[in-house]
Each structure stands twice: as C-alpha cells, then as structure tokens.
Amino acid sequence: MSEPITRIPAPDGVAPAAAYTHVVTGSGRLVAVSGQLPLDENGTLVGPDDPGAQARQVFENIRRCLAAAGATFEDVVKLTFFVTDMAYLPAIRAARAAHIPDDRLPAASAVQVAALVRPEYLMEIEAYAVVAE
Structure with missing residues (x-):
C-alpha cells in the first residue's frame, strides 16, 4: 500500500535529527488515528507503571487502527507522543522500532504533559498516515 511518501531527513540549513524525519510528504488519502492509550481490546490498562508495556500496547493499537483504514506503519507520516515524563521516550522508541525501521x-x-485523561496512563500517541489512492 505504500509509496507516494517522500522523507526529507535533513533539509538544507536544518540540523539532522536522530530519532525522526524532519519532513515527510505524500499524496493520497489521509488517515488520522486519534491518540491511543495503553488499553487492551476490553478497555483494560496494560502495564501499570511500565512504560515499555504501555508503549508496546499503544503501538499495537495504532497498528490495528491503521489496518482498519487500509494502512500500515509504512504509510505513517507523523507521530505525536504525549508523555507524562520524558524519561519514557526510550521505551516508546523501542516499541516504535518494532514497527518502523530507522530508514x-x-x-x-514529543510533548510532556502534566496529566492524561487518567493518572495511570503514562502516554498517548497519535498518528497520521497517507495511503495511495
């Protein structure tokens, strides 16, 4: 389902980034995935106090949402991480790496927030994808 997506990791005059791409463009159908929480299919919290377990569940939820729209992680052009502590970013990056290769x-x-909708949620992640028509 992929490609018409173009990645520009370091535009002229912009310092390269190690953990994301500065510019991603594409043409096709936009898919917006609402912020996903670390909940299983029954609405039960996965991984209380465990950022790794929560991140893995969130990325699994994103995968399922993308699939429902006919998309995959290869179609993702933007992720936004909302975290209650920036110390959770390595766990999020590890979960992301299981779905999206570095290239x-x-x-x-990444935005640190004072709180999410419930105090036991350590993160919420939203995604935007572009799927070829």
Missing part, C-alpha cells in the same frame, strides 16, 4: 522514520513530536 522509514516519520516526522514526530
């Missing part, structure tokens, strides 16, 4: 990294933002 296909999307654009990304």
